[in-house]
Amino acid sequence: MGDHLKNINKDQIVAVAAGLFRQKGYASSSMRDIASVLHIEAASLYHHIKNKDEILEIICFSMAKRFLDSIAEVNDIYFNAEEKLRKAILFHVEIITEDIDKSAVFLREWRSLPDAFLKDFLQLRNRYESEFTSIIENGIEEDLFETTDKKFAVLSILSSVNWINEWYDAAGKMKPDEIAQRISDFVLGGLRKKLVTDINYKP
Amino acid sequence: MGDHLKNINKDQIVAVAAGLFRQKGYASSSMRDIASVLHIEAASLYHHIKNKDEILEIICFSMAKRFLDSIAEVNDIYFNAEEKLRKAILFHVEIITEDIDKSAVFLREWRSLPDAFLKDFLQLRNRYESEFTSIIENGIEEDLFETTDKKFAVLSILSSVNWINEWYDAAGKMKPDEIAQRISDFVLGGLRKKLVTDINYKP
DNA sequence: TTTTTTGCCTAACAACCGTTAGACAAAAAT
DNA sequence: ATTTTTGTCTAACGGTTGTTAGGCAAAAAA
The missing domain is CATH 1.10.10 (Arc Repressor Mutant, subunit A)
Structure with a gap:
């Protein structure tokens, strides 16, 4: 050689x-x-790949699969809506922090996918989004969550977990599970029905 | 001609x-x-502009100025931390929905700024972020907000309001002030100290 | 009316782009 | 030992990029 x-x-x-x-x-x-x-x-x-687009396709679709697999796992195992949401957020954070390069491309660069693939990609993204939505719906049915605008809550949650990609530093102090926990605490605070046990107000 | x-x-x-x-x-x-x-x-x-970069600079820095001016206005006028946060979110949503094209460029394309401008740009963005942080700090001092990780709460809030840019449709039913209100309700639910008046649980 | 300025044009530049063709040596398979 | 496959190379292609030079007519200023 x-x-x-x-x-x-x-x-x-x-x-x-x-x-x-x-x-x-x-x-x-x-x-x-x-x-x-x-x-x-x-x-x-070009001995290894078809063309430049193929690289982007591989990245975007492999990440999409990873996200969809993780939420499928959550729906298979966990039953309580809050537990489901916490686990879904944890998996999401783990996937993002595990490979920030690919997840950044998945989050930002998918717009450059050839038109033919763009449609499929957005379909996968929407499916993931609707899996999240149905967790929230479960929570409402179980009388655990407030009946706020579901779609709205999902978008807020997903944008928060996706934003991690912008500031996460693998060398930093914050570990993925700690990040996931804080995000979960924050969004669940906005979702959960306010019960007497939630009161920690000491005048 | x-x-x-x-x-x-x-x-x-x-x-x-x-x-x-x-x-x-x-x-x-x-x-x-x-x-x-x-x-x-x-x-x-080229009779009107210096080069391609200048267009990007104009967009990114004019939007940055708009955001900074709006938060300055909030800090000048409103006193209660919750009121401040609500108004800051409202202004932010208004700026984004008012010009989705420019705000999309501000949010996504700033990475293509020439190195010399990138530094200044990120400085402005950080200043805006820290203005938000100090509103949260105010809320904690005033004993209105939970003492969660401040930086974390700010990142969650900002990512939620910025995400609007991805799905906002000027022709749609949701108007900017309604969007701002729902986001505010959601994030304040996660921030606010849980008081007796918050209980709406009817068994 | 003459001069100057404005706002566009055509033509062209060097640099860079994704991609292909074909050669060639090393490695693997026969 | 011979053939085939693999993984790289050089060279080149047609096309696109940002940008400049210089021309020219309309509008504004003198």
Whole structure:
């Protein structure tokens, strides 16, 4: 082989690309940029992938699958609505913090997906969103949550957990489960019916 | 002049650009794209603006100013922490819904700012964030809010109000002040100390 | 009326883009 | 030992990018 120990595989390309897409955006990251990080030539990438779009598709759809699998797991196992919501938030935070590059691309760069894939992608995102919504609905039925606008509560919750991607620092003090707990406490405070046991007011 | 009634000005260029930047992203919107919407040639744009970056700068910094001015107004006039927070959220929602194109660029495309401007921009964003934080601090001092992690509450609130940009439809039923009220109710539910008057539990 | 300014135009530039074709050596399979 | 496959390379393509130079007619100023 031409030089020293190379031999790149698809996963490496996708991982490097995700890092660049996150930092500079999909459109501003060139195939030559990606190749250069891997110390190969741009043309060599095409031995592993079909084209640039395919990289974005892999990232967006693999992350979508991860999120959907996690919420399916929650719905299978946990029964109490509050417990479900807490677990769903925890899984979500874990997925995001586990791979901030790919999750950043999933959250921000999906707009650059080719039209044909955009439709499918948004469908998956909506399915995830509606799984969250039905957890809230459960909570209302169980008389645990306030009957606020469901769709609205879901959007607030999801935006909060997604925003983590912007500030999470793996080297920082806050660990994923601690983040998830604080978010859960905060949003459940806004959802939960106010009971006598909630009173901690000491005049 | 060459053709029919043209005579473009800087504001029109910025407005059109904002629309394109929102839809396709900064990097994927070319000067020729912008010009074409205005029915002029790309080269003609340079009679009004210095370069492509300048358009992004104008959008990002004018929006930043708008947000900072609004929170300054809140801090000048309103006294009660809850009242302040409600008003700050209302202004924020109004600014976003008033110009979704520019606010989308402000929220998403700032990463493409030239390095020299990026620093200043993030400074402004941080200042806005800390103004919000001090409102929460006020609320804690006034014994109105729970002493949760302040920074955390602010990030949750801001992410919720910013997310509006993704789904707000000017033609839809929900008006800005209604949106602001629901968000406020939700986040204040998570912040407010639980008092006897909050109990609406009827067994 | 003459001069100056304004606002657009055409043409072109060098740089960069994603992608393909074809060569070639190392590794693997036969 | 020979053939096939794999993973890279160089070179080049047609197209797009931001931007500049210079021209020219309409409008404004003198």
